[in-house]
Amino acid sequence: MSALSAEVVNVLAKRRAGGPLSLTVDEVDKILSELGVPLRGTKAVPVPLRATRIHFRGTKWLKPDHPDAAGHRLVDAADLPEWVRPVADKNSPAVGSVGAGAAPEVDEQPGPKAQVPFQFEWSPQPGVNGIGSGRNLRGKSTILNVLMWSLTGRCPQFQNDVRSWIEHVEVDWQVGTEQLRVGFDAVDGVATGQVVSVTEVDSDTRSTVIGQFIGADFEGVMGSLMMARLRLENIPVWTDATARVHAWPAYSSSFVVRANQLDPIVGNEQTIGVRMMQMFIGTDWAPVQAAAMTARRGMDTARATAKDKAQAAGEVVEASRSAAEKHLQDLRAKLGKLPAATLDVQGMFDAAARASDLARQIHRLEVRLIEQASFAETARQQLKAVKARVHTKYEDALAARFFHHMRPSVCPRCAAQVTPERQAAEPDKHECSVCASELNLEALQSDVIVAASVPDQLVGDLVTGTSGGNGEDGNAEEGPVDEVGAAQTAVSAAEAAVAKLTGKIAELTRERGELAARVEVGGELLTAASERRTLELDLARAEGALGALTRSSDPRTVDPVDPVQLAVVEAAEQVLKKWVKNDQDPMLVQISADIERLTQSFGADNLSAFALSGAASMALRENGVKQIYSGLTAGEKLRVKIATAIALIRHGYVEGIGRHPGFLVLDSPSAEEMPEEDLATMVKALKGVAGEAEMQIFVATRNAAPLVELLPEANRVVAEGNSYVW
Structure with a gap:
């Protein structure tokens, strides 16, 4: 209970x-x-975290003309370690071309490098420790990066060359009363090593391996070791519609204040600024409140998701209903357009059979018609030939009559005179009066003048023709006339047959057309009947689908959240909010006063009336005018953020509560509008705060003079002029 x-x-x-x-x-x-909500609050007791020794070594690979390269062995580029080999050598034509879109950082002087071994070792002290140099890029950030690398297990953003130079790291940490040594070998930022617990028994140092890691395992090992030893609790939050748990990476990042990362005011994770502040202030119920709020937001998200799904389903149902109604209307319209006549299937089949039979009859008649038409054409040609022959004979007879009764007086060839004596002598001498040829006496008796040398057939025709021409034989024309008549009769008969066939074909064709039209109408009705049947089935289905959609109405939202659980967690959140506020508000007043005092001691005496709220927001006055943290300049933000972090540490150690381990790193504070005299003021104030509460603060700055002036030699690492820190 x-x-x-x-x-x-x-x-x-x-x-x-x-x-x-x-x-x-x-x-x-x-x-x-x-629901994952703890039933009891936890008393937050700060556990100190201190770095007692920093050691790292490696090899610098410098250009031959570098001042520090003098006297060191030169190594050909081909013999360099892969991770420090010049880019120009990696991407030479012999190796391969740079991929599309790549922009490698080409070495200015590809070729041999000077192998310069280095090592750095320092034993930081409690209180304020300074790392300074006369110029930038002299190794200050490297020391802090190595320190945080060993603490977080995550390789920081080194310069590329520096990352490839570091080969071995050892950092000793004092966690409460336990001493841990984090040691690892590094290959281009990939660490392989172990964490050992170091104890001294009767002046004898013993080491116990408590964790080993390779590469990405490093961060997980450090998180599991440090969270338990520093008594830090996971911070559950609900972000992006899912529950997330922030742990060691979020805590460890809050130990560092950088001039280029000043939001939020507590820590460096915007989404958990409130939770981080609550954890560091040390209210007992803050972790429980975070768990309850996460559980409740998870339920809210589940409900919202279910509601969205139901709404989406409702929209789908409505769209489906509209589509079903339109489909139903379309089917009814199609049914209305179909013919309503009743189909006589048997009559249609009989008509089709009769039409098929007629088509065969028509085909046979057309074959006969072609034959009869050919016969009629032949008869017409024969009639024409007979008429021509009869006409020719008639003309020949007329010519014979004409020429044989002629009595020429002049020779048609020589124009010699044909005397009457010679004409009178023809019957006696039997000679032609024109050409003196012997005459055919039989023909002469019939008054036909023809040479004896003319064939008998021709003579007979001439005699017959000549005598017919005189009208003496009424039957002379009977032969030709009969021949023409016969031909004419044949033509008439053939044409009559053609006309009969043509008429019959036309009659059958007309009947077949009528039958075909009946069959076509029947086919249309048959098709319509089939289509009607299909449409009626579709219509029935559509009516059923519409009825189902209408009966189902809109989908109901199924509540995925147990209302009893929701009521409990909401009540718990209400209770915890009140408890945390009651515990936290008096502390916030004290912390706000410390923030104001520290900020002004850092040189920002124009800022006053600080009020840090439970929402991790800061209200204050700037020259008496209301202001908020986000409205400050970068330099003012830096002073306030440092003051807030130190106030939280001091509060925890003075009150004996809180979860901040008292370890703080200030990286390049003078980079943000902080002159040397203000930096000196800040360092002096930090020394005073460190004397009031047990903490370890690292300050890395390019302004080395205040460090030399204010910090003991053991508490500082300073490179003056152009020198390097390591």
Whole structure:
């Protein structure tokens, strides 16, 4: 039975309108435990974290003309380690071309490098430790980066050359009363090593391996070791519609204040600024409140997701309903356009059979028609030939009559005179009066003048023709006339047959057309009947689908959240918010006063009336005018952020509560509008604060003079002029 659950039961009883919610304290305990909400607050007691020794070594690969390269062995580029080999050598034509879009940092002087071994070792002291140089890029940040690398397990953003130079690191950490040594070998920023616990028994140093790592394992090993030893709790938050747990990376990043990373005011993770502040202030119920709020936001997200899904489903149903209605209307419209006549299937089949039979008859008649038409054409040609022959004979007969009754008086060839004596002598001498040829006496008796040498057939024709021409034989024309008549009769008969066939074909074709039209109409009706059947089935389905969509109406939102669990967690969140506020508000007043005092001691005496709220926001006055943290200049933000971090540390150690281990790194504070005299003021103030509360602060700056002036030699590493820190 927990105090939290007992208070939740009371809240639920007051909230329930229809009577108390029938939950016992044990039941609430079970619900909260199932939701991952701790039942009890934890007393936050700070555990000191101190760096007692920093050691790293490696090899610098310098250009031959570098001042520090003098006297050191030169190594050909081909013999250099792969990770320090000049880029120009890696991408030479012999090796391969740079990929599309790549922009490698080409070495200015590819070729041999000077091999310059180095090592650095320093034992920082409690209080303020300074790392300074006369110029930038002299190794100050490298010392801090190595320090944080060993603490977080995550390789920092070294310069590329420096990362490749470092080969071995050892850092000793004092965590409470335990001494840990983090040692590892490094190859281009990839660490392989172990964490050992170092103890001294009767002047004998013993080491116990408590963790080993390779590469990415390093961060996880350091997180598991440090979270437990520093008594830090996971920070659950709900972000991006999912629950996340912030742990060692978030805590360790808050130990560093950089001039280029000043938001939020506490830590360096914007989404957990409030939670980080609550953890460092040390209220007992802050972790429980974070867990309860995360659980409640998870339920809210689940409900919102279910609602969105239901809304999306409702929109789908509505769209489906509209589509179903339109489909139904389209089907009805198509049915209305189909012909309503009833189909006589048997009649259609009989008509089709009759039309097919007629088509065969028409085909046979057309074959006969072609034959008869050919015969008629032949008869017409024969009639024409007979008429021509008869006409020729008639003309020959007329010519014979004409020429044989002629009595020429002049020879048609020589124009010699044909005397009457010679004409009178023809019957006696039997000679032609023109050509003196012997005459055919038989023909002469018929008054036909023809030479005896002319064939008998021709003579007979001439005699017959000549005598017919005189009209003496009425039957002379009977032969030719009969021949023409016969031919004419044949033509008439053939043409009559053609006309009969043509008429018959036309009659059958007309009948077949009528039958085909009936069959076509029947086919259309048959197709329409089939289409009607299909449409009626589709219509039935569409009506059923529309009915189902109408009956289902809009999908209901199914609540994925147990209302009892939600009521419990909301009540718990309400209780915890009140408890945390009651514990935290008095502390915030004290911390705000410390922030104001420290900020002004850092040289920002124009800022006053600081008020750090429970939402991790800062209200203040600037020259008497209301201001907020986000409205300050970068230099003012830097002073306020450092002052806030130190105030939280001091509060924890003075009050004996809180979770900040008292370890703080200030990287290049003078980079943000902080002149040397203000930096000296800050360092002096930091020394004073470090004397009041147990803490270790590292300050890395290019202004080395205040460090030399204010810090003991053991507390500083300073490179003056153009010298390097290591």
